[in-house]
Amino acid sequence: MREPVELRRQRILSAVQSRGAVKVTDLAVELAVSVVTLRRDVEELARAGQLRRGHGVARSMVPVQAAPEAGRPAADGDAVALVVPERHSYLNETLHGARTVLEAAGIRTALHIAPRAPGAEQAIVERALADGARGLLIAPRWRSAAAEQADYGWLAEVKVPAVLMERRPVPGSALHALDSVCSDHWYGTHLAVEHLVALGHRRIVLAARDDSPTARAIRAAFAKIAEDRPEIEDWAIMLSAPDAGAEPAADRGPHPSLAALLRERGATAAVLHGDVDALMLVQQIGDEGVRVPQDCSVVAYDDMVAGLGGTPLTAVAPPKAEIGRAAAELLLHRLERPSGAGAGTVRRVELLPELKVRGSAQVPTHPPK
Known part of the structure; x- marks a missing residue:
């Protein structure tokens, strides 16, 4: 793609x-x-x-901050390490927001891109700390719940102030008491469903990824919201792309067609995550005779490129830049604490997404043919 x-x-x-x-x-x-x-x-x-x-x-x-003094490591000495997954464009705005806050405070940032290999973040963080990084902002990939749990132990033992970005650890886990900033993806999913229900849609499909904490949160939220809404007569969840799951596609069998599922369930609306996949899916169902929004109303999730398609997509927009800024501010609060002052109050910040309406959803006329 x-x-x-x-x-x-x-x-x-x-x-x-x-x-x-x-x-x-x-x-x-x-x-x-x-x-x-x-x-x-x-x-x-x-x-x-x-x-x-x-x-x-x-x-x-x-302008880039002046080089470190002689004798200090050039890579991370006195810097804050920012660790994000390879090719994870969702976090670009988050990184920019964090970097803006830190540089305004006179703190240099060192960006580290973690490859897809298991355990990559741990090795990167250990190197950054060995080079003298004074703080850590991190968004681990966590393609599966098992991968997430595997990282809890070592992350909890990091010896510098650290903040999780766009990640919410399992309650009661080793990372529960780590500062974190996250979008409220339950609320974002609620916005998408509420918009479609208000238009009169009663049969809705979610086509979503399943290879990140955000994806898992959206899938769980959609299932709960759809189950609890008496107006919704039928709902279903599928992968948004063949490579959108935590496990290899070959292990899951054939990838179903969204157009076929819409027809099978008589669905008139779909929520699509992420919005790069959403643009591809809109094109694919169009090729199969399902028009957006005439036959199927669509709300995308992420809003990175949703407005750039031939049909600009209504989308849920998580506050990506604000996540980065809030995470950097939490880290600054930690870095400014006097030595020996203790850990202080842990902060778990949750920011609300918003809905950007662009016209890809309308009152239903008839189910997809």
């Missing part, structure tokens, strides 16, 4: 702003695009005044 241009350029900006300067060839490898495509993107971003071009290098418009 080809990544939308605007999303790729957001990722380029995030990388450049986080690191100060990045080689074009390195960035092309990291983003899995050709050097020609990457150069074209950099030229357009430079023309728009969002970054500066050098000889084979893209540079941030924001």
Whole structure:
């Protein structure tokens, strides 16, 4: 699945702003695009005044903090380490929000991209701490509940102030008392369902990912909300893409068609997570004769690129940048505590998403044919 241009350029900006300067060839490898495509993107971003071009290098418009003193590690000494999963574009705005707050406070950030390999975050964090990182902002991948549980032990033992971003540990777990900032995805799912029910939809399908804590929260919330709403006559949940599950696609059998499920259930509406998958699904069901919104109303979840499709999608928009800012502020609060002052009150912040209405949902006329 080809990544939308605007999303790729957001990722380029995030990388450049986080690191100060990045080689074009390195960035092309990291983003899995050709050097020609990457150069074209950099030229357009430079023309728009969002970054500066050098000889084979893209540079941030924001000056980078001076190099560390002699004898200090150049990578992470006196910096806050930001650790996020590889190719997780949802967190780009979160990173930018965190970096803005930290740099305003005079604190350098060091971005670390964790590959898909199991245990990658632990090794990265250990290296960052060995290099002198003074704090940690982290959004572990956690593709499955088992992977999440496996990380609880070592994360609970991190010896510097740390804040989880867009992650909510299981109550009573080893990380329950770690500072965290998260979107209220139950509320976001409620907004999507409420919008569709208010329009008159009574049969709704959720096509969602199942390979992150956010995805699992949305799936659980949708099942509970749909079960509890007396107006909803029928509902179903499916994967939004063949690769959207925590387990390999080969282990789950054939991937069902959303259009076929809509017809089978007589559904007139769908909630689609994430919105990159949503744009692809809208195209696919259109190819199978299901029109949006005439035959099927759609609400996307994430709102990274939902408004850029041929049919701009109504979408639930988690407060991604605000998550980063709030997490950085929590970390600053920890870093500013006097030595020996104790742990202090743990904060678990939850921010509400909002619904961006763009017209991809309407009063139902008839079920998909």
